[in-house]
Each structure stands twice: as C-alpha cells, then as structure tokens.
Amino acid sequence: MRFTKTIGTALALMTSVAAAQAAPEKIKIGYISTLSGPAGSLGEEMLNAYRLGLEHTGGKLGGIPVELVTGDDQAKPQTAVQVARQMMERDKVSFFSGLLFSHVVDAVNAVVLPRDQIVVAPVGGSSETAGEKCNQNFFMVSWNTDTMFEAIGSQIAKSGIDKVAVIATNYQAGWDAAEGFKRGYGKAPTAEILVKLDQSDFGAELSQIRAADPKAVVVFLPGGSGIAFMRQFQQSGLQRTVVPYAATFQADETTFQALGTAAKGLMNAGPWSPYLDNPSNKRFVQAFREKYGRNPSILAAMSYDTVLLLDKAVSDAKGDVENPATFREALRRAKFPSIRGDIHFGNNHFPVQNFYLSKVADASGGGLHNELVGSIFEQRADAHQAKCTMKW
C-alpha cells in the first residue's frame, strides 16, 4: 500500500515536471521565405504582415513569448533545405512557418516532416501535397491554386458566357490551373493556349485569342510574364470585348504598381477580400493601411491569418508545441477568429472555405483597389482531398 502511494506520488511529481516542461518559456518559429531576388518583394510583404499579426497578439502565441527566426531561401530549394537544417539543429526551432513557393515547400517538407516537425505554411500548396502526398505534419493555411480557377470556371458558367480562352504557363501549376478551370466550367474552353515560362512577347497568342473571339480570357501566368500579357492585352484593343479573369494573388496590391491602368477591370477569384465584414479582418486591414498606406495584398492576408491560427492552436495545446501529437490536434480543430470568417481544415490539412469574386477598379482616394463583387463558393474544399488517405 505504501509502496503504491510512493509510486503514485513519484508519478504525480514526474507529470508535474513534464507539465512544467510542456509550456516552454519561449516559442521559436522557424520562418523561411523568399526575401531576395525577383520575388523578394512578395516575401517582404508577407513577413511584414506576419510581424503585424504578432504585434496584434502582443508578441506572443497562446500567451507565450515568441522569437521569430527568419531565413532567406532565395526561391531555391537547395538553399531552403540548408536553412531548414540549420534552424532544426542550431536554433532548435519549435515549428516551421513562412514559405512562399511550392517547389521550396516540397524541398523543406522532405527534410523536416519525417523528423516530426510541424510546418504551418501560409501559401505554396500544390495538388500533390493536397492529394496523395498529404502529410500529418503539414498544414496549408491558404489554398490550392486550382480551386481559384475552379471558382473562376464556375463563375463564368453561371454568368452564361459560352466562349472562353485560357492562357497558362506550360508547366505543372499551369496545367493544374487549366484543369481546375475546366472542372468549374464543366466543359472545354474554346481555346487553350500554353506558353513557355517567362515568355514576354504575346503578339502571337493575342492574335489567336482574337481569332477565337471569346467573351472572357482566363489568365495564369506567374511573375513578369503575367504583367507583360496584361499590358499587351490592353494595347490590343481586346479588352473592349473580352473580360480578363485571374487568381486574386496575381491581381492585387503586389502587381498594381507594375500593371498601372492595364489592371483595371480584371476580375479575380480568391478566398479573401479586404472588404469582408468581420472584426478580425477590419482590425487587420485598418492596421495595415495605417502602416503602409494601402490595402494589404491577399498574400499579406494569408500570412496574418497564419499567426491568428497559430495563436489559437498554441493556446488550445496549452503551449505544448514541442509535442507534435498535441500541437497537431490543436491545429486541426482550432476555431480561430480568421479574417476569412468561417473556415476549417479538411482531412488533407487544406482549408474548406468561401471563395469571392473581386474586380479591380479605381479607388476613391486615387490608385486602384480590389472591389468585392460577390460570393462564388460556400465552404468549398479543394478537389484533391479525396486522394488524401489521412483520417482524423
């Protein structure tokens, strides 16, 4: 009897020690992103929003002070892997966040996830990570790009447009976008044009589009290529008869400066708008505007929302972020006050959420803004969920 009591006391003592260890004094976030090179300004925008989020949570997650360890991946997978290893071994980070490009995400995942480290990425998902390669330690806060094109397809079908041209870059993400569009639209487009990566002259393609005589053109051309296309589209006179559609992250504050008036009238689909009516969003947009004098881009929004998710999950896990099982469960079920309103994770750890239609128009105070036009999807999951075998 005495013996069992002693054991009991010892166990109680041990668990209290374990509990004391569980809530660390400080959470270290390994934040990897593209902070230099042509896409460096996007990484910068996201980091600014991430810091704003941490400012709003008082520099804490779930009440525990945070140290942000940042690393530049230069959009190169091999650099990202080095940075990730260093953060695990030297900095002993609690979990990983940040991340921008899907090919970098894949590389980081390959070295980080098998060691039971959790990755909570704002953007950079792919149809593979949402489908057969889904992982219990990987969370995608924003979207899989093809769902936006599904939304565009569905919107175009709903408005009864019968002739559509699609132009996309000839690689995996471009094919995903074109497939997504077809899923939403329900049939093949009148013209489907694939172009090489980084193409800058679109004379031939615009003539093809003119010949197809569509009512809408759906565009997925990353980076400078998309900017070049929109400018030449504007000069071609096609914009009088053809309405351009794109994903919101290619038609927002990150591209307005380079596009100028060519952006006007661009329709876009995405899971967020600066004009969504909820307290979190109002607080975020107002604070961002005060700091940077313009609306946040959708990338900034996803970055900020990642902090809100982490704050709630760390709080639900009672600070026990070093225990992957506890932290994972908390992330999966976190009911956090998202700036997107109602969202939750699907079985593949990608969000189930609403999609909205926006239109680039003149802002009242000069410049451009993304006007909220309406809603396209309610509580929509991506199309790859079924291929993910994860159950929880």
Add this chain to the structure above:
Amino acid sequence: MAILVEQVLNGINYGLLLFLIAAGLSLVFGVMHLINLAHGSLFMVGAFAAAAFAHITKNFLLSVICATLLAAAVGWLVERVIVRKLYARSHLDQVLATFGLILFANELLRWISGGVPQYVPSPGLFSGTVMLPGGIEYPAYRMMVTSIAAIAALAMWMVIAKTRAGMLVRASASNPTMVRHIGFDVGLISTLVFAVGAGLAGLAGALTGPLVSIEVGMGEQVLILSFVIVVIGGLGSIRGTFLAAMMVGLVDTLGRALMPLALSGIFSARAVSSFAPALSATLVYILMAVVLIMRPQGLFAR
C-alpha cells in the same frame, strides 16, 4: 488570312527589336572581338531609364531619347573603365568579366528600384489600335515600335555602308593595325562602337518597356536570343545579323501561332496542347543547329 498577316507583322516587330539588341553585340564582336555578356544589362538599363524619365518628363518620346542617350553614356563609361582592358585577353576572361558586370548591374538596379517591377504607361496617342487594310485591327504601339526600329536599323546601315565613319569601323574590324598605322585612333573607334551598340540596346529596352514587365534580370532573357541571332547571322556581320533577327522573329512568332494547327491533324488535342508550346519554344534553336550544320561560320561571316 487576316490572322496570318497579323502574325507576320508581329514577327517583323519582334525581329526588328531583336535586331536592335543583337546589332550592338555583333558590332562589338566584329570590331573588338569581344564577347560581351553584359549587353543584356544595357537593354535593362534602357528600360529602367525610360520608366524613370517618363515619370519626370511625362513625355514618351523624350523619355525614349533620354534613355537611349543614357544607355550610350553608360556604354561609353563601361568601355573606358572596364571593357577596354579585356580586348587583349582570352574569350574566357571576357565571359567571366562581363558576367560579373551582369551581377553588378542587377544588384545595382535592384538596390535603386527596390526590386519591384516598374511601370511605364504606353503613350496616350498610341494606346489604342489602328485599322489596317483588310479589316485587321493592330495595336498602334506595336506599329510605332516597328517604325522606329526600322528607321534605326536603316540609319545604322546607311552610316556603316555609306559614310566615312562607317568605313573606318569596317576597316578597324578587318585590320585594326593598318587603321592605326594610317593614323586613326582605334581606341576611340572602339569606344564609339561600344557606345553606339549600348545606345541601340538601350533604345530597344526603352521601346519594349510599355510592352513587358520592367524588372531586374530582364536583360538575360533577350541576351540568349541575341547570341542565337549573332551566331546564325555570322559573327560580326551586320547584314547577317539583320537577316537572322528577322528569321528568328518570324520563326518564333509563326511557330507559336501555327504549330498547334499543324500538329492538331496528327495528334490528340491533349498531346498537342502540351507538346506544341514546347516544340515551338525550341524551333529557334533547331534553326540555329541547322544553320550551323550547313554553314558553321554563320550565314554571312566574312
């Protein structure tokens, strides 16, 4: 038929722009035997300068002229300070040094511009379209670019073929020692040629600005095609460069437009949509390979 005419116009437009860039590369190689990888950077300088001048002067034509002159001035400076020392060195040294210049130019412009793509509005007068005979609607801006580039190409040919200065340039290319012995300053001629080449690249950059995204690294994309043109045309031959530029412009544009149509009879739609763009992207290189097999020295090499 209308679409074919439009595509040929697009091809000529693209070819002339490529010629403006490649001409400098070819001249510099012909006269100084220098391989200049940093030539694309001068194109980038032209585009960035035109954007900056457009914001200051609010006048498109003036900004293009200023940008061209600035690119020429940068060329002059670079030749005097750095490139001059490379003429006597091996081609490998030249490639290494001018590659270093690319890195330097990219970092400098990233530092100045903040790494964000720049915007330059297309000039109001040319922002719409023009009606060509046969009911073809064609962008007015492209039409203007074609005209300016054609005038510049013609002017260059006149200078090189018909004037005394052009004769000196040709003489320096074929026998610099003799030119020096007759009493001309070959060093000055080299600087002038380099500056003119830089100015032409700058002009091409300034004209391309409203069509594309003006960003750091835009020079490297055109550099590869320019080298293809110079190799096809024959190193150092302006006539060859012109013909090669037009060939590349037309093959690339018509390939992109016609390849899907040509293949659609043979393969399934899915195969065509992924295969045709890949094949048309390689057409230019196939053209280069064929020319090199038939005439290893290029079409018009001396």
